[in-house]
Structures are given as C-alpha cells and as structure tokens.
Amino acid sequence: MKLIIAVVQDKDVPRLMDGLVRAGYSATKLASTGGFLREGNSTVLIGVDDDDTETVLEVVKKTCRAREQLVTPITPVGPAESYVPYPVGVVVGGATVFILPVDRFVKV
Ligand code: 2BA
DSSP states (O other): OEEEEEEEOGGGHHHHHHHHHHTTOOOEEEEEEOTTTOOEEEEEEEEEOGGGHHHHHHHHHHHOOOEEEEEOOOSOOSSGGGOOOSOEEEEEOSEEEEEEEOSOOOOO
C-alpha cells in the first residue's frame, strides 16, 4: 500500500476530490499553507493499493492545473541595487506529490 500526499491549489480541490471519489478512492483534505507564498493551499491524503498508484496520479494530473501567481518580493535578496520592487510571476502547481510506502493500515 502507498500513501499519496498531494499539495494542490484550493481552486483544484473540488475537481480533484470529485475525480477521486468517482474513481472509487478515499481521500482526506487538510488545509495547509505554502512556505514560500504563505498562502492557503490544500494537502490531500490518499491511501491506495500499490497497483492503483499510477491511476490516482493520472486523476491528479488531469484535475490540477499550473497557474502563474504574482509575488511581490518583500526583502531584497542579494545586492540592494538588484532589488526588484514590483511583482514577479511564479508558476504554482499542478500538484506537488509525495508517494510513501505504508507499513500498516488499520481501521479500528
Ligand atoms: P509554496 O511554498 O507557497 O510555493 C509556491 C510556488 O512558489 C511553488 O510552486 C514554486 O513555483 C515557487 N517557489 C517555492 N519556493 C521557492 C523558492 N525558494 N524560490 C523561488 N520560488 C519558489 P510549486 O512548486 O508548485 O509548489 C506549490 C506548493 O507545494 C508550495 O507552496 C508548498 O506548499 C508545496 N511544496 C512544494 N515543494 C515542496 C516540498 N519539497 N516539500 C513540501 N512542500 C512542498
């Protein structure tokens, strides 16, 4: 068994959860915050049989989009003269996915 941990943008969560439930997978959504943008995102936990890992990854790929987000640098990084005081774009998503082996899965 594997635990798939997917960090996704909030906007993609409804489609992702719908896709997972329709395909017959259980999932848990946790509210999370990205360390770089300090904005809300969602972390979705999905426990699956090993053989289903790729299928679930496909659902994640189909439902989570990459988007450009504007960030205003707060503090100068490097020499002050190279500080850019206007927003710059960063591409966020589709999804950051971790796949971990599960030792044991019990429901009591
Ligand atoms: P954030 O940390 O808020 O990062 C949002 C986006 O900002 C990232 O998108 C990336 O494009 C950019 N970014 C992050 N750190 C950066 C840095 N040090 N310098 C320049 N740009 C940077 P994604 O890569 O798609 O990540 C989306 C979210 O996934 C992240 O939100 C974070 O919550 C999570 N994440 C990404 N990589 C992770 C990792 N290695 N471990 C844990 N969580 C991760």
